Amino acid sequence: MAPISVPIASRLPSSLRIAPTNAIVTRVLNRLSRPALLSLALDWLDEGNQSLTAPYLRARGDDADDEDEDGDFYPPAASLEALREHYTDLQNRKGSKRDVLDRILEGDWRHGLSLYQLAMADLQHMYDHPTSQKWTAFQIVPLKAEGDDASAVTAVVDKASLVVPRFHPSSFLRNLQAQILPDIKVHYNFDRHKHLPLLLLRIFILDSPYNTSLAASALPADVDSRAGATAAPRLTNVESSRTIYIAFPDASPFVYLSSAQSSSPAGERAPGSGVAGSSSTSGAAAAASLRSLVVEAIPKALSQAHERYALKPTNLATRNLTELLQRRGAGRTNTAGGGWGIYADEKTTIESPLSTLLPESVASRLEGKNGKGADETPSISSSTKRAASPGKTRDQQQAKRRKQIAAARFGLSAKMGDGCGVERIDIVMQDPFPGGRRFDRAVDRGEPMAVDEGPVPTPADRRRSKGGRRSQIDAALARDEEEAEEEEARVREQARKTAGQEPDEEAETGVDDGESTWRPRVALTFHGPHVFAGLRQLVEAGIIDGEKMPGWMTGEEGVTVGAVRHGRIRGHKGSGIP
Structure with a gap:
């Protein structure tokens, strides 16, 4: 009698195997190169992984199936040692990736690949392509009960606390599993990054209430009542799965969350469905809901009794994990970006950041030279100009002056090939337009305006009016404004309770005079493999004035999405400190 599968709340076991004919298996392995496939197969054949990655081997003393194996294109091996020798021999000679892939799927692992093997293949692809995932940095902030009552339901960020939650993988997974909905099943896999000081958690989610082989089986076929025919089976639960990564840097109060990846390719029409691309549209919505679910579950999994935490966005998103560790890691560069990075360099000793001249060792490193004289030390102050050399035009x-200015503004950062590149920066200018006061006085005198701006469009109107890539600026601004309003209301309420006064209606309904100034919406978007390195080259070429350039253009603010008001980035201002 076949076992009965009952929906339970436990997670998926790593030993659960998926048929090699499943589309997700071939899709994951097809992304790997031939050397990566051979290296992965040798890892599967390791003695320590045999409980989860055992291959299909010929039983010892089984001579009855010799005639059947004669017609097998990939006859099973007799031992693990023979398979290791075979794959090692494949590494030493040339061949095609298709031969290796067919050998894995139709020969040695014909009985299926486990979820642990799929996780290893996914991680191998991420190591081979470091920019395949887009990461967003979140800060773990402690919470405290609002007011004197420690048992209060509402909590606010404790800005004075320096407590960092203790992270234990098994406890974190147990608490995280308690936050997962019971109608889906999740497979977790921890892995230590090969090159960076961080721990990776891969979360693989299936839309199934079962944690057995039924979770990887096809859904029931659809029956067309009009034609009386049965359509093809619908997509399996595995093909409609979602994958998301969480990176935990060492000794840092930050976590990095990747965008949710759908296993189904974009635009693919699901069998049995009548609308092409419907699966991709629903998959994008499901991926967004999955990401929000994980964001809400992480602080709950980290919290303990009398220690509650929350995740706070840092407005830093990039595909480069090295840049995230540089800006939101455990080093001293979190609050010392751009030209201030020389004071965070452990190899140099600088007495005070108020010094106008850089030390000779720092100046030689900024210029990329060794053993040069002190006359080439870049000066931050414009008053310390030196006499021109007679032999130079x-x-x-x-050109030398521009390079010195770029070295002083950018420091040791923003260089091509440093591995800390940012691909996209979205900035909205919220400063008043120069001469806006004169425009206001002209309106007061009754003079007609030269241009009729019309009603100011809302962020929702802008999203509906234009297509293309959806910017994160509107969401970030709405989030910052909401947090600022809540903080202002909370402070005002506490002050009122302390003074024993009634609410001040005039103060609550007052209008800021500065908001009446004309503020045109100007959005700046920078694209490129290394945006700040490109800006540094523009300064060296004289296209951008390095002396008047704002600090956020040098990368010292450490954000990729933000709004500029009064010359400063609103929100975290790059410090990472709430």
């Missing part, structure tokens, strides 16, 4: 002197 004016253009050479200006």
Whole structure:
């Protein structure tokens, strides 16, 4: 009698195997190169992984199936040692990736690949392509009960606390599993990054209430009542799965969350469905809901009794994990970006950041030279100008001056090939337009305006009016404004309770005079493999004035999405400190 599968709340076991004919298996393995496939197969054949990655081997003393194996294109091996020798021999000679892939799926692992093997293949692809995932940095902030009552339901961020939650993988997974909905099943896999000081958690989610082989089986076929025919089986639960990564840097109060990846390719029409691309549309919505679910579950999994935490966005998103560790890691560069990075360099000793001249060792490193004299030390102050060298033309002197300014503004950062590149920066200018006061006085005098701006569109109207890539600026601004309003209301309420006064209606309904100034919406978007390195090259070329350039253009603010008001980035201002 076949076992009965009952929906339970436990997670998926790593030993659960998926048929090699499943589309998700071939899709995951097809992304790997031939050397990566051979290296992965040798890892599967390791003695320590045999409980989860055992291959299909010929039984010892079984001579009855010799005639059947004669017609097998990939006859099973007799031992693990023979398979290791075979794959090692494949590494030493040339061949095609298709031969290796067919050998794995139709020969040695014909009985299926376990979820642990799929996780290893996914992680191998991420190691081979470091920019395949888009990461967003979140800060773990402690919470405290609002008011004197420690048992209060509402809590606010404790800005004075320096407590960092203790992270234990098994306890974190147990608490995280308690936050997962019971109608889906999740497989977790921890892995230590090969090159960076962080721990990776891969979360693989299936839309199934079962944790047995039924979770990887096809859904029932659809029956067309009009034609009386049965359509093809619908997509399996595995093909409609979602994958998301969480990175935990060492000794850092930050976590990095990747975008949810759908296993179904974009635009693919599901069998049995009548609308092409419907699966991709629903998959994008499901991926977004999955990501929000994980964001809400992480602080709950980290919290303990009398220690509650929350995740706070840092407005830093990139595909480069090295840049995230540089800006939101355990090092000293979290609050010392751009030219201030020289004071966070452990190899140099600088007495005070108020010094106008950089030390000789730092200046030589900024210029990329060794053993040069002190006359080439870049000066931050414009008052310390030196006499021009007699053998140099004016253009050479200006080019040298621009390089010195770029070295002073950017420091040791923003160099091509440093591995800390940011691909996209979205900035909205909220400063008043120069001369806006004159426009306001002209309106007061009754003079007609030259341009009729019309009603100011809302962020929702802008999203409906234009297509293309959806910007994160509107969401970030709405989030910051909501947090600022809540904080202001909370402070005002506490002050009122302390003074024993009634609410001040005039103060609550007052209008800020500064908001009446004309503020045109100007959005700046920078694209490229290394945005700040490109800005540094523009400064060295004289296209951008390095002396008047704002600090957020040098990368010292450490954000990729933000709004500029009064010359400063609103929100975290790059410090990472709430």
